[in-house]
Amino acid sequence: MRFLKISLLFISISVFSQNNFTTPFERGNGNQSTTYEECIAFYEKLDESFANIQMIQKGTTDSGKPLHLVLFSSEGKFDFDEYFTKNKAVILINNGIHAGEPDGIDATMMLMRDLAMGKIKTAKNTLIAAIPVYSVGGMLNRNSHSRANQNGPEEYGFRGNARNYDLNRDFIKSDTKNSRSFQKLFTELNPDIFLDNHVSNGADYQYTFTCIATQHERLGNKLGNYFINELYPSVVKDMNKKKIDVVPYVNVHSTTPDKGFEQFTDTPRYATGYSTLFHTLGFVPETHMLKVYKERVKVTYEFMVSTINFADTNWQKIKQMRKDALNEYQAGMEYPLDWAIDSTKVSYIDFKGYQGGYKPSDISGKDRLFYDKSKPFTKKIPFYGNYKPTKFVNIPKAYIIPQSQWQVLDILKLNNINAHRIQNDTIIEVESYKIESYQTSKSPYEGHYAHYNTKVSKSTQKVKFYYGDYVFYTNQPGVKYLVETLEPEAVDSYFNWNFFDPILQQKEYFSSYVFEDLAKEFLDKNPKIKAELEQKKQNDKAFAENGAAQLDWVYRQSPYYEKAHLQYPVYRVN
Template sequence: MSNELRTPYEQGNKNQTTTWEDCIAWYENLARLYPQVLNFSVIGTSDCGLPIHAGVVTADGVFARETLKAAGRPVFFNNNGIHPGEPEGVDACMALVRDFCTQPERLAALGKTVFLFVPMYNVDGSINRANTSRVNQDGPEQFGFRGNARHLDLNRDFIKCDTLNAQTFNKFFTAWDPDVMVDTHTSNGADYPYTMTLIHTQTDKLGGALGAYLQDTMLPHMFAEMARRGWPTCPYVNPVKDCPDHGIAEFLETARFSTGFAALHHTIGFMPETHMLKPFEARYDSMRALVDTALDFTVANGADIMRLRRAARDEGKTRREWPVHWAMDESRPSSFRFQGYEARYSPSKLGNYTRLSYDRSAPWEREIAYYNHFPADITVATPRAYVVPRAWREAVERLQWNGVQMEQLGEDRVQEVRVYRIKSVTSRAGAYEGHMFHDEVALVAETVQLTLKAGDWWVPLDQDQARYAIETLEPQGHDSFFRWGFFNSVLEKKEAYSDYVFEDHALELLESEPQLRASFEAWKAANPDKLSDQVAVLDFIFANCQRYVEPEWRRYPVLSVM
């Protein structure tokens, strides 16, 4: 093999990862040398103004997306470098694409499957290179940084789309509609013998026959095949307590993460997490094996996967109820035969506490509890359609980027709708990825008649992208637009009062509004400690009277037509 075809990783000491500049130049050269195998192009721009690239490999030299999708060909998508400090997937993908170009038998083995890839997604983070940001990681010598130019984690941005990267990704993913996705990572956490651990689209959340196929057919094959290739693999090590001995829980990857986002499109997603404490060379080799294993399965079973995805979409068009939130069932653990190291506890030399360590000289293998059942704990009745007022353009844009079919109303019309009133919201204490995320949302639903305005967006639910619309527009969805704060302004009452004037007027309101008086008496009985607080007393009366009600206050603006 000529030196120009060797990847930067292969040319070094196998403890180095490519730079973004070298990676892109290498792919561009490869595409020039093998134009019938590889198409490589710019698909967008990062927040710091650098191009984001993607590549397409096919065995017959057909690269036009419309042609490939019209032919019904399976699409396998490999995303790399979302966290540039976890780069083994970047280097492994380069070698795989090179092998497609230089090994006719490897290319022919693709058959009709399309190999789609992003070489380095977080471009901004990849150029912010050092060797200090990954505290516990064994190599490589230099690597990129987790955050992008806006200090955001792109693997938390797939729904809110604060970054240009995520906006590009939403549109790119929707256009190609891959059947299987592998998004490559490196893990933090406990110590254990495995080099490769695996997060997959949670099967209960993926749901239906597609979820069952992943659980019963694809995952067993992948674990067996990885063991055959010399890389025994376990589920992502997410201990339920401080170490794996007490059991591990499956990772509920909601839609902010790549695999959860993929599930909104009925795509089977994998997030391989190599172990940070293993040498970079071993992590690289195991990642190449994992991508090859998932790809080979897709090539062999693409028709089945596509059929199941089509069935899931068709089923979604007629569902009477949709789950929007899932929770771990602690009463039904499965088991996994796990290889671990003995956990040791000893006094810390830094402070007055006990620290955990792992004794590699004392390995063990036994069955441990594996919590992998996540039934839905919030389900909603399926609307006939949603109505998104045109003023909320941020929500409308994201729906459009994800292929949600909708149309603008041509004229005003009165419509009976389901309206949510926001009863309470509990937000996490600090900023989370640039937002004040709402962890808890309590709602009250009511049916009213409202005037829909010309220009508002009508979003029917008898469509392929129903799942994306429902999980983002239902406020209680794990990663709904509401939870991410897109509609925060409706939580603020816009008008106020002067206490010295309103004190007398409040008495008049209590006389003229019997329901207000009854509510106030109940509030006083429940809150005797607040009766000495003028603000609390007047606030209650002002907030609950009908005379000065603000209809939009705490009313979720997206309406449901049942």
């Protein structure tokens, strides 16, 4: 079979000259994108015809259709084993996470064909893996109007997936089958570089191509500096040689960018925020929504080629830098849980924009924003591309999770996080968290009413664990994933995504007329707590006037108050 495919490789070269491998985009008028069925059929044909291309199914999606992965290997080797870890750079390309942004879908079809045909010769040391369409359900929901701000193509998919989830918010909570299939695929491939192709929203300007280079500080000191000071500038330089300008993603909405803008912060809920948890170097190409579709597809293609060029030349260094990054995340070290823009560090961009202004709206008569394209400009504007940590936690030796928390455990397993099972019922001294305060969104967000501004208190306790409970040691490649998901105060922690909401509700309470006598007896036996109650009355007038609040306070100090309420059921071993 392999001999047959190799033979077909040479036959296919002559077939290609007869336009049998042109994509639907290339056959169209430059403003048409492939359908899902055409896309998969195209890759099936490549797989059948070229020994260096393979398409496989990697799990399912909410649509009921499989998640496909297309691989290019110059040597025709496709096993997910140590071969790639030792001998190849691995680039993973994701397309159609928002299926109404199909630039990457069409560009990657041409890319994989050109790789197969040998037109791109700089991928000898690189395995290229591409997800043709991530939001399959979104792509099947084909229309011409849901992207009101976008200039083409004529038809495209929808932002929400088959269950109306925005998949670029689902990399931690994993509500969708798409996300769960992706996580298994991602950790098997362990890509060195990850590209997630998009189309921008927001301001107007002259550039066709913008890019989110993932927040480099999240990659750690050495790897982050390598990414932002060597890899990214080299790719940009290669794009400039092709006369394609690259500017950071213009993170500006409802105003103009000429006063400057900030680096987009991709927390772990987003694709490239997730990939940083595994020391993967991530880019989000964002073509400009108002530019013609043909040009957007072209620059997306060229950015992928430029990235491949760099990876193929520097693959050994990239792999070594990723390996070395593990040393920055060891038990006992400080880990940054939250970040803020560092306004003391600013660079200046020769920004190519259009003069913005306001004029009366034809609809409301009120002032509306507009850009005057007859007045282009180039001027220096500030760009804030650095973040500083605002909250830290010490990395523990291990986390212990009771087996009852199966929902969390299932996702940890999907992400290839290694665990040990406790072999006997045992008491272990651990650091325990109590949830002291949190706020909850008043509006639904991607199927959740998420928490934020979470605060915890800590105590050292001896806790009984049982046979089969899980111990996750942090001396493993997934250490950052463990910390970001299991520390409640982290922005995208499992706690903040509502995984532990049952602990927020009391299951037992008291009847006042019964507990009044028990409360007096308790205070008589505990004069210190009684004194604290009297002090609190003196310091808080509203509390002093509220008998129910006082009784509840006593209840919470008493042994009758349930231990599970606000007790975070994940424990740290230090």
